[in-house]
Amino acid sequence: MRGRIKELIQLFIVIWMVFGAGDKIFSSFISPKRPRIDKYCFDFAKVLDRDLVREINIQGQALKNTFDIDFVVVIVPSLDGRDIVEYTAELFSNWKIGKNTKGRKGLLILIALKEQKVKIEVGYDLEHIFTDLYVAQVEREMLKEFLEQADWQKGFLATIENFVERIYKMYERGQDVREVSSEIKIEYYSGGAGAQTVFDFGKALRTPPPQTSQALRQYFSAQPTPELAFRRYMEHCAWNISDYSLELFNDRTKQFFKYWHTSTGQRRSEAEQCSGVPYQVRQKGKWAVVFFPNPDPIKMAMYPVYLIEKTEKGWQMDLDAMARGLSYGGRFVHWVDGSVLFPYVELFMSDYTLMPNMSVLVRKDSDVGTFGIYYLGNGLYDPLEPGVHIGIWTEELSIKTGLKDGDSIIEIDGYRVKKGREGERLVAKFLLDKVKVGDRHRLRILRNGQQIILNVEAQPLPDAFARFKRCFKVPRVWLGIYIATTTEVEQRYAHTYCVILDVAPHSPAEKAGLKRGDIILSLNEKNEDIYTGDILKLLEKLKPGEKVKMVVLRNLKDRINITIIAEETSQQGYF
Template identity: 25%
Template sequence: MNRSILFGLGSCAVLLSSMWFLHNQQKPSPATFSAESEPIFTQSTLALKSHIIDKADFIPVVDIPRFEQYMSWILRESGIDVRMVFLPNMGNKPIETLAVDLMSQMQIGKQTGQQRGILLLYDVQGQRLKVEVGYGLEAVFPDVFVNYLVEKHTKTFFASGDVSLGLRLMLRLLQHRMREAVIGNDFDPRTISIASELPHLSGGAGVKSELEVGTTRNKPVAQPNNADALPPGPSPTIAYQTYLTWLSTWPLNSNAGFLTTESRQYLASLPTSPAYAEYIFLSEYGKQFKVIERGDLALLYFTDTPFVSPHFFIQTDGVWQMDLMAEVRNTREHSGGEYTWAYHGDQDKYTYAFQDLLITVEGYRRIKDGDNRPLVIRGDH
């Protein structure tokens, strides 16, 4: 039975789905607070098992129910208890010590019996983030992955000026790693090594370094004179390889020739940040895929990951371009269920061309020769 919730678009079209959390965010003024003397939470908070405790009024109030729902579905999917705590300051207590204390006091992850909990603790005044991982998840989230989140990814999204959006992207990165672990995939440190070398990533000096909150959002920058730098490909596979190269270069060139005209127009109007490109790149890098061509249309789908939706390509004047708008229209991402994406296209040229490849699995339309392994849902805890 399909019990998932629809919360976004396809893998590359996550650019649009993440606008769900777009809000102008101003850096709050730290309040007077003592982490040692004032209770971090109340008994009523514990009773409700809130995933977010925001004593700094750091996240827009309208976003908190959405975060709560999202993290509750992560818990159902993977049995991993994710909590976020935002404090105006740490008082006289080191953030590392407070994180350990909160893990114990809030009993994060203990309800699963396997210490399957993660705490994201943020010090607003000191602009520091600490990610504390329960013992039962150390193999799932090794130090190299956690350090990447804090030192690289976090700096990138905090600089974008939209804290809610950045936190959602961090949750998506965590969720993707959880999903890989659920189907038995070990963590591949090469993905972090590659991502750390991408030119658009900012440097970091460790967990205690400052994470400044910016005031502007980034957009892909159209570069008219650079349209030929990322040209259409002689095949869909070459066009896809160009797409991966495109993701690794910031700012994204929305005038890139490998994209269809409609896709370029779409990207030029879309707020984004380097974190978008990181998330997509990390989810697709090194994955195996197949390409099926039907006339001037092609479908690329993945055979060793059930978590990435297919890509669409079209041939014009003998060369192939990537059709991101077809992905926006035809695929959707889901959370909390056995499958993380589904094909929703109907009565368009791609759906007609590849109709024989579509099957329905547990209420989800998928590609019959793709990786259709379901998530093992741990159920509500």
């Protein structure tokens, strides 16, 4: 009898906790309070891989540091029969999402796996930025479409990128999200209601793609000029056509989109972004670029650089090369690094260089300057030392500024530089952001345990493409290749970072049997982690008649041995 009474008491306690406690229990899967205030991804359904969780946490921290927005992703196995609108609003308030901001600036993405529903909840002080109409569009055109392509990574990261673009657009209209704060105290952190979207996870993988009509195939074919190809591509985005097998795209791009997913929201956003903005077309030989020049390099970096190739079919968009050579971080377009070797670089070499700390294009005749510094990562210095540790981009900049790799900046113009993000923000303010040639600052440096005072002066930007100019000094030794960085998909098959982008006709590489798309697995004696920079170093020492031995991966399956015999040439361009 006593045992039965004990069971009833325990049952009553459970019922009271679920229906009578101050904080409702959402489900058996989720904590009634936020587990950690410094984490932003909570996958209670255990469907995301560790790398994606880490990336979402990094992006969440960046949104907090940059825009004072508390961005949270929650995935639950089930809603346990509850309405997702009610569930999300209650979770938002009980977790107090946005409490760690100046106002109530929280953003929550909730995904219920069993019900296959997604809901974005917006904090009170962000409702004029992320309106119900905008949020519904993001749910429908970004998250839903990527989830139906079974692509968690692109779904979340593309959505975050879209949020950032939205913040910048509103900033340009005079609404700075960082300055928003609540003037009155309210009980709840969000208004509830708003949109909700149902998805069918993986549906696109089970459904044949829509067939493009013959008329549209003809319209979106290869074009007679690069400008016409660009215009057709803008229409392709604006009309929301998801078919990348069209002849408007070169063969590499067609192959690339077998693995790369896009969404309606991305295509529409790209078309809207470029609409009405003045652009410039540059062409040399079979390579062309379309870009959006601006004397302000930051504003210029807000727009893509489009790469276009002339094949036997006509001018075709080379989105594959864009994906390899350009990085779209936040709202800015960055060139991957100084080792970008594909031929489009040549079209910028005469009058542009790259800003070292951002790798964005800037005119050589501008007054933009640099102190040549970047932050050193953890593990590269003594963590007990104060200040912010730096590296220097080039030896020449080190000589001119007096700064050296491993220096720790502990004071700038009398302002103490603290460790961590606060110190990095101070360094960025004085030494990285909006630097002009001739700017001067007084630094206190810690070097090898000794404090040093340096008066540093900003220098003109170095020529980021100088190393490529050896291709235009003839006669010279060559192999006859253009190379680029491997994509994420290729790196799954080969843990290396260099792919053949193009092979020159009648070149030593062509004679040896090397082909476009071959991934370099080994180079002479080096059998792992082959980078584009390894090819550059090899070419600096190469002599006519020398053999270059490679093992390449072709079509992501066949390993092939290649031996190239270097030759002297008077042809310009290829390496």
